[in-house]
Amino acid sequence: MNEFNYEIVKNPEIFHENRMPAHSDHVAYKSLSEMTTGKTSYRLSLDGVWHFHYSRNVKDAPEGFWKNEYDTTDWDRINVPAHIQMEGYDKPQYVNVQYPWDGSEDIRPGEIPERFNPVADYVKLFTLPKDFKGEKICISFQGVESGFALWLNGKYIGYSEDSFDPSEFDLTDSLVKGENKLAVRVFKWTSSSWCEDQDFFRFSGIFRSVFLFAVPKVHVSDITIETGLSDDYKTASIEIKAATTGSGTMELGLFYKGEKILEGKIPLSASGLTTGKCDFEKVYLWSAETPNLYELYLTITDSRGVVCEVIKQNVGLRRFEMKNGLMLLNGKRIVFKGVNRHEFSHRNGRVPDREELIQDIVTMKRHNINAIRTSHYPDDSAIYELCDIYGLYMIAENNLETHGTWEPFERGVETEDFIVPKDKPEWKAMMLDRIDSIYHRNKNHPAILIWSIGNEAFGGEVPYAMSRRFKEHDNTRLVHYEGLFHDRRYNDTSDMESQMYPPVSAIKEFLKKEKKKPFICCEYTHAMGNSCGGMHYYTDLTDTEPRYQGGFIWDYIDQSILKKDRYGNYFEAYGGDFYDRPNDSNFSGNGIAYGDRTPSPKMQEVKFNYQNISVEFDKNKFKVINKNLFVNTSEFDARLQLLANGKEIYSKAIECDVKPLTSKAFTIPGEVTLAIRDYETGYNLTSGALEFVLIVSFTLKESTLWAEKGHEVAFGQTVLKKMVKPYKCSDKLTVIRGKNNIGVRGDEFSALFSVMAPGLLSYVYCGREMIEKAPAPNFWRAPNDNDTGSKMQQRYAQWKIASMYPCITGKPDSEMWFAKVTEGKNSVKIDYRYYLPTMPASECSVTYEVFGDGTIETTMKYDAVKGLPDMPEFGMIFKFNADYDHLTWYGLGEQETYEDRKRGGKIGIYSNKVADNMAKYLVPQECGNKCDVRWARVTDFKGRGIEFTGDNISFSALPYTPHELENAMHDYELPQVHYTVVRCALQQMGIAGDDSWGARPHPEYRLPEGKKLTFTFRFKGI
Incomplete structure (x- = not known):
């Protein structure tokens, strides 16, 4: 056998030596009873502690460490599987498009860095158990980044690149009795690293499992399972193609939920390809809605009838096809309600454990996500099996991205x-x-509907050849590729048109011209930080444009890594936090789930936009639209709920039988009208509002793998009736006009207003001072990540200045402005004019009208000035003592909502702690807002505090001001909490989300430019 030649690491034409062919990911057991344990004696895990040595480059690496006489006793120890960067060697580096060596070494594609290119040397000593025997003993590396050479007992075994597919080698001829020395040299960057420029942390090492496997004399090395369905979906076929060695028999049994569907025996073919095909009539189709799985058992016996292998494979019956420009699943037009998913753990990098995988899938199912794109490489094999079982469609993506090679070309550099x-x-x-590798390993998973040749790798003859290779392998799935958007020479590379972040208008325009292909967004609604505004424009389009068949949110989980700050507290770290240079900062934080895998507030909107049942209201009727392809709404419990000012006064289960892909109108029961009438009769509405809200909800009838009985899968809501009476108060009050201040007193309160200083100086209720600082006009919010990408700070900077430095003493070097006092019969008004240091200069006014019960009605007005842009927010900001740390509100909840992300908010009464409104986005930014708030209370633990009321106000209660949030790049940089900061606003502009590098909130979700603004609300101690 030849010796390892380091030069092949630099040669893109040599990417493996002596590697075994790829094969299906089935597991063979020695017996049926062994299969029930889930552990096969044909495999011997080598996971665990290995000897380890780290070098900055190959020149510094120890020569000959693979030899038996080389003693590695004094080497470090490292865990396998793991990235070396997560074990204390080298450092994690996050870059997006640029290559990690850019600016450090001047190299061309195919060449590799030499000065800094870490080498990880591993040694594992093992002794084969006596009962671990086979015709061959082989080794499987499930994932090594990015290339490695392998030796056993001093003999060179082979070499492999491709970080995300298994690499296997035959060790038989190099094994010895007793202790064996396995040596592995891992190169961080090889020539193939140019094709692994995905948007992720750059790691290296043996990061997936390693195991030995024994091959019996009679053996199945590869299985291809193909199913067929008649056009009426009433009969099915299953065809098995097995790569076999030895002589004997393959017995097969197909079962569905324990019932035997068919059985048979097939003699093993001397040609090495054993095939068999059977038809059957008991058809249970697989889909994300109904993930019905058959169990196929293959028992391999030798010529004497001795069982050599038992294999179990899940089988899903489904037909996925393109017909008349539409993608169809089992004859129905499919809509992908998907997410891109990096394989990531904030504890272990790209090494999530099975529990974390299940947590991801359960969370997705609970939030109506039906599809995953494995961005942008093959994941560990377990996720594909779990998607089969739980029911998630998959775009299985190949390990390819070269964004950093064509982006400089498009920039002209x-x-x-x-x-x-x-x-x-x-x-x-x-x-x-x-x-070949991704296909053969994953071909038997029904969850995979589409193969993807890769991501952002331009176009050309090679991507086209990759697409054709998929077609040669598989005629039951479609092929996807977005990169041809940049190079249309081989437009048939992809079966569907796939684009990233196109405006909805561009999708419509494309489909007007292109009549043959359907359209999907392989990436859309960029979920960086506080985002996903306007997502509904895309999901609504699937209802009106048949050939727009959905998309995949970018992306599922924040790629962040737990790290300790200087005081020993863990935080979620991102690019640059490891002194990694170059880096792309927090651009890794695009998840609708946080790094700890809990749902972020964005998930609420995703769940609503992706729900398969929608409800539309019209007067005394409501229409239920069933978007499920295969499931009747009768499979769920449906319920009507009537709220009066947020409290339930009526609830009733209803029969709702709506067939898939149909709709049905229902009349609102007369009991609802009676309940409203009865409540009105007993409710003495003297001032304020009485509002009736009707909610139609659908919940699980029975518990499933992913949620308990009663879990809500969809809802719709409407305000049925609302009565409003103006606020009135006849309580007496006293006004004291001082030289510098105006005092107002009632039985339970006193207020003090300055004549020349900015506004309300004191508000004492029941003997307690309520405010820490005079309320002030506010026009600013802490920029979110989308704001930063669209240069919001530069566009709106003067509104930040106006929020920080409003002045009531008049324009500089001009007349003084004084508060104006107007006494009425049962109230007093104090008017302030604020000079705002904008360009051109502008003004706003704030009027406080004080009533005898302590209520202060506040009216803020702004007359637009020509030449000034719209503003991020229009409202007032308050500071209270941090002891007022409880928030209760009646409005949309339970998560934060924004003008362009509030569809998923349900009307009701909600409570939390003020600190809970600090969303865990990687960089502190605007968060915690509540839309359509009717009232909100900020209180201490005894329930004492202040209540705000208004007409669908925008409300926020946080421990920090917008400026404090803006000044911090990490949570630990935020100051100690001293206040509860309340912002009560007419409106805050939307948070945007079409992308994070230029897209602003849609105009309809921005405050109107050039128009007069008026905002009125009330506050009162409680």
Whole structure:
């Protein structure tokens, strides 16, 4: 056997030596009883502690460490599987498009860094158990980043690149009795690293499991299971193609929920390809809605009838096809309600455990997500099986991204020759090999509907050849690729049009011109930080444009890593926090789930926009629209709920039988009208509002794998009736006009207003001072990540200045402005004019009208000035003592809502702690807002505090001001909590989300520019 030649690491045409062919991910057991344990004696795990040595580059790496006489006793120890960067060697580096060596070494595609290119050397000593025997003993590395050489007992075994597909080698001829020395040299960057420029942390090492496997004399090395369905879906077929060695028999049994569907025996073929096909009539279709799985058992016996292998494979019956420009699943037009998902754990990097995988899938199912795109590489095999079982569609993506080669070309700083793989023959074999690997390992998973050749790798002959290779392998699935958007020469590379972050208008325009292909957004609604505003424009389009068949949110989980700050407290770290240079900062924080896998507030909106049942109201009727492809609404419990000012006064289960992909109108029961009438009769409405809200809700009838009985899957709501009477108060009050201040007193309160200083100086209720600082006009919010990307700070900077430095003493070097006092019969008004230091200068006014019960009605007005832009927010800001740390509100909840992200908010009364409104976005930013608030109370633990009321106000209660949030790049940089900061606003502009590098909130979700603004609300001690 040849020795390892380091030069192949730099050669894109040599990407493996002596590696075994790829095969299906089935598991073989020695017996049926062994299968029930879930552990096969044909495998011997090598996971655990290995000897380890780290070097900055290959020149510094120990020579000959693989030899038996080389003693590694004094080496470090490392866990396998793990990234070396998560074990204290090298450091995590997050970059998006740019290559991690950019600016450090000047290299061209195919070349590798030499000065800094960490080398990880591993040694594992093992002794084979006596009962671990086979015709061959092989080793499987499920994932090594990015290339490695392998030795056993001093003999060179082989080499492999491709970080995310298994690499397997035959060790048989190099094994010895007793102790064996396995040595592995891992290179962080190889020539193939140019094709692994995904948007993620850059790691290296043996990061997936390693195991030995024994191959019996009679053996199945690969299985291909193909199913067929008649056009009426009443009969089915199953065809098995098995790569076999030895002579004997393959017995098969197909079961559904314990019932035997068919059985048979097939003699093993001497040709090495054993095939068999059977038809059957008991058809239970697989889909995300009904993930019905058959169990196929294959028992392999030798010529004497001795069982050699038992294999179990889940089988899903489904037909996925393109017909008349539509993607159809089992004959129905499918809509992907998907997410892109990086394989990531904030504890272990790209090494999540099974519990974390299940948590992801359960969370997705609970929030109506029906599809995953494995961005942008094959995941560990377990996720595919779990998607089969739980019911999630998959775009299975190949390990390819070369964004950093063509982006410089499009910017004009590189030539077209810099792009790979494009049309370059030297990259073709590597790319086709990766297609073979992903296909063969994952081909038997019904969850996979679409193969993807990769991500953001431009177009060309090589991507087209990759697409054709998928077609050669598989005629039951479609092929996806977005990169041809940049190079249309091979437009048939993708079966569907796929684009990233197009405006809805662009999708409509494309589909007007292109009549053959359906359209999906392989990435959309960029969920960086506080985002996903306007997502509904995309999901609504699936209802009106048949050939727009959904999309995949970017992305599912924040790629953040737990790290300790200088005081020993863990925080979620991102690019740059590891002194990694270059880096792309917090651009890794795009998840609708936080790094700890809990849902972020964005998930509430995703759940609503993705729900498969919607409700529309019209006068005394409501229409239920069932968007499920296969499930009747009768499979769920349906209930009407009537709220009066947020409190339930009526509830009733209803029969709701709406067939899939149909709708039905229902009349609102007369009991609802009676309940409203009865409540009105007993309710003495003297002032304020009485509002009746009707909610139609659908919940699980029975518990499932992913949620308990009663879990809500969909809802609709409407305000049925609302009565409003103006606020009135006849309580007496006393006004004291001082030289510098105006005092107002009632039986339970006193207020003090300055004549020349900014506004309300004191508000004492029941003997307690309520405010820490005079309320002030506010026009600013802490920029979210989308704001930063769209240069909001530069566009609106003067509104920040206006919020920080409003002045009631008049314009500089001009007349003084004084508070104006107007006494009425039962109230007194104090008017202030604020000079705002904008360009051009502007003004706003604030009027406080004080009533005898302590209520202060506040009216804020702004007359637009020509030449000034719209503003981020229009409202007032208050500071209270931090002891007022409880929030209760009647409005949309229970998560934060914004003008362009409030569909998922349900009307009701909600409570939390003020600190709970600090969303855990990677960078502190605007968060915690509540839309359509009727009233809100900020109180201490005894329930004492202050109540705000108004007409659908925008309300926020946080421990920090917008400026404090804006000044921090991490949570630990925020100051100690001293206040509860309340912002009560007419409106805050939307948070946007079409992308995070330029897209602003849609105009309809911005405050009107050039128009007069008026905002009125009341507050009162309680």
